Amino acid sequence: VKLYSTPPPPPNPRRVRIFLAEKGVTIPIVNLEPVRGETKTPEFLARNSLGQLPVLELDDGTCISESLAICRYLERIYPDPPLFGSGPIEEAWVDMWTRRLEFQLWVHVGSYWRHLHPFGVREGVPRHADLGEMALRDYDKALEWLDGELAGRDYLAIDSFSVADICLLTTLDFADWAGLKVPERLINLSRWHERVSVRPSATA
């Protein structure tokens, strides 16, 4: 088994690396450079027709892409500690929160990147500053909502650390790298960020 990944800052490959660190599992990592076209070669497109990272390749050549799908596979193979929740309700809540993070938080980071960030320029893709500005406002609103949801809670989805916390951490850290900070007045969110950032897995 091996993991095709890429070094920071992209958040999705980091999700899987943190997940593996939390499980205490080490697997060989092959780092590719998307900017050099290494994910658009015929060999790599046979592993993931979208040419995206990360991809987990099993020993028989079976490939799984999409960070959370890879994590779900790893959860079945290495069940301890459980990171997708235990029992039907916890599992649903972890799922609910990973989806909320994608659609309520990550989309705004993506839109800001695409419309305003200097590295977001792509040939033939129009940029509109008003949408980038709106994304900044929507990102702040989403952080505020998350701060409220985290009141009195140590972790986002359930009482223990889960893959939802991994998704939030990787999103906030990437956004921070891109220039979007968590306002200090959001105390619950800031404390949560400190709490998960001191876990050894956070360096992955």
Added chain:
Amino acid sequence: VKLYSTPPPPPNPRRVRIFLAEKGVTIPIVNLEPVRGETKTPEFLARNSLGQLPVLELDDGTCISESLAICRYLERIYPDPPLFGSGPIEEAWVDMWTRRLEFQLWVHVGSYWRHLHPFGVREGVPRHADLGEMALRDYDKALEWLDGELAGRDYLAIDSFSVADICLLTTLDFADWAGLKVPERLINLSRWHERVSVRPSATA
């Protein structure tokens, strides 16, 4: 237990209704009208702080939102027939495909809706026709990619009908309602669409 939903055309509540129909399970449905503000009342926001549908409410008041999280809960309670795959690899593939559909297909329908569709106008939200036009092109490209992926396959993610097929069906049907058709030349995709549309659950 009860399901807060809304009548067609929104695709996400339909996902859960189709899922229930495939399981042969009937639960009480409470239909709400978002356009009348029925999902922004204090009572409903206590069930889902995002004020979105669908929401599954259990008998003890526990609430689960996000269509796929609800389906995952229902899968645990009603395991037959399995709709999230059987075994670690199938489960990962179903997950991979639901995510691919959200990020490679649905996003373009959403962007078209937001920037070009007459019903997509929202006060204070800028619209840019060039982004709507790009979304139309990207949607067609995504359909073409899906058509290739479906070559020689009856269902999208695994050899049997899964929740990934439900996500694709609800996306295509909503897009069709919004004016985005599947080109007839995409034979694999058109045949897949006929195949799943004749299932009794498709009327849900």
